Amino acid sequence: MSRLTVPKTYKLAIGGAFPRSESGRTYVVTTPKGEFLANASLASRKDARDAVVAARAAQAKWAGATAYNRGQVLYRIAELLEGRRAQFVDEISRSEGVSAAAAGAQVDATIDLWVWYAGWADKYAQVVGNGNPVAGPYFNLSVPDPTGVVAAIAPQEREGVSLLGLAAVVAPIVLTGNTVVVVANEDAPLSAISLAEVLATSDVPGGVVNVLTGSPAELAPWLASHADVNALDLAGAGVLASGSWVDLQLAAAETLKRVLPPVSGAPVPSLDRITAFVETKTVWHTKAML
């Protein structure tokens, strides 16, 4: 005799809370074979704007945390993912329609990715910043500073990226002190929301990572044209209707957002992805003439 299971309601993750879409809309998430898995929230323009407000509100404090602290918070994500491995393997294998082994490999890669990026938090400034030997009596230092609020489209392939792709986009953005509004994989959004639940219990402050589920084609234009978004990671935008990622870049040009173009699959972890969304700040200070 089997026990009656308790299915989970998958909602959005905005500002540390898990609201339904303000629009009341949902969409059916299925296995690749079409079997019902869940009703996910179909985020609206208003949800996207609320998420930007939450990301902006959280940004200064997150950037103001010490790099050591941000590194530990990111490492904590890996710890908690490891503990909930079975849940993620289950969600990924069902929603992507892949074997448990393949799903397990994706979870492992995601955990290792958080560990890899966590270690960068208190090092990347030493690698990409520097003192400058200016010709004069000045102390002059260049340091990287987070760009601000980043909007991202997670990789959208049907297989292999629903969790790893989202993490590979989000981790390098937030480790430097940016906050993010990310649109999850449309077809397989379940593990993204579960990851947001992990983040909520990993000491990641509310609003640092905001996850929207729904249609990237519908949400991306609002994010790309939002004046309070500083940068755009179009990692998963390559699958949108032909050429429409260029329209997103055009919209981003209106407020001179920094833009990363689409990639195929999950972005490879790299220092480039960290430095794509930081600004070099150079501070000059006079030295006394003794």
Next chain:
Amino acid sequence: MSFLEYAPAPESTAILNLKAEYGLFIDGEFVDGRGEVFDTISPATEEVIARIAQADAADVDRAVAAARRAYETVWSRMSGSDRGKYLFRIARLVQERARELAVAESLDNGKPIRETRDVDVPLVAAWFFYYAGWADKLEYAGLGPNPRALGVAAQVIPWNFPLLMLAWKIAPALAAGNTVVIKPAETTSLTAMLFAEILQQADLPAGVVNIVTGPGSTGQALVTHDDVNKVAFTGSTNVGRMIARQVAGTPKKLTLELGGKAANIVFDDAAIDQAVEGIVNGIFFNQGHVCCAGSRLLVQESVHDEVVDKLKHRLSTLRLGDPLDKNTDIGAINSAAQLERIRTLSDTGENEGAERWQLDCTVPDKGFWFRPTIFTRVSAAHTIAREEIFGPVLSVLTFRTPDEAVAKANNTPYGLSAGIWTEKASRMLAIADRLRAGVVWANTFNKFDPSSPFGGYKESGYGREGGRQGLAAYLESNGWEAPSLSAGASAPSRSEKKSRKAVAK
């Protein structure tokens, strides 16, 4: 004669050996342009200095083809050390012809000879000297092993520091192994033409640097050309936006150095006399034609009156007039159009309720002049506190607490530069951390150095010029990735990795 009156001390123009007409510089030669020839005038006298060729789209095409040819047959095959030697040669030739360049620049741009002689031209030489040394050390630039040049760089520069902006663009591009097509601003092509002569003297291979003169349409033909790999622009935010749109969806790498509305923050514990010098330098240097000018003075309320009084007193000692006079502090406004913009915005400031104070001085009959101006009682909502005026106009605002200073300083879509005046180092560092600006000057202002990265946050553009960060704007990483992470379900192939490198930055 009071102590403020000086006998005229004009720098002689005899050192110049200008031609009546200058062509485009393409493939190592001066050639005629297909567009209509135009005059370049002295903004101080409105007299014609020379006639300049205008490049149309076909000329731009020829220049890009020359740059491509030079890239493929010569420059990309040359050793880094030889590229560096050419740049060192150029640096030395600039030093040798420094006075001539300074005189030409003051004549054509209207800025005081004191500045061209002591700031612009020495920095031009320094920029080439600095990047010359990088040419054979690119693997140390922080982009991983064997970074690659991008190819042909299309560069468009403004009129406020004509030769210096040319150096900021050309030196890192060539050091990194790119070839260049550059367009000077329409009103200030003269020193670029002298620079072309220097390139001939340096025996730089033909086509490595090509100079196309003309108006905005020439620049547009250049940045939209299909065969350029890199676009670098310095100028207004509006044109920057347009270029960002034009480059969208292409593989061209883009850097933009755009407008600013910098806050210069004076705390009550600042060394006030030094701060006043810094405020003057911040907004009246180069007639305020500086994208990083400290155009918003934020003064702590308790010292507002003292600072403003001392500022007016200090301004009253400035001399406005002949740019070629060695005693001149404030030169001519670069063009009639710019003068009109400064006038309009200043009138708007007065109409919106700010209080205008202008230096009481005589202004020459001919040419374009604007007396140094201070607006007090300015609020954050005033047009003159929000829009870049790009002229000798200072808006004074007040604050009470450090938090308020930071909030007001950051309350702008721009983020190029900022200044902090305080004798308290802990306060300076805390404020510098919170300012959203690419360059922060503490107890100084408007300092530039080739080793020091320069560039903005937000709508002041992206990318940096100067330092190794400036070199990175002209290089592509060959790849530096996480070693052996568990491959997961989507291990990419090497070719896929390469396609992911196109960072629009």
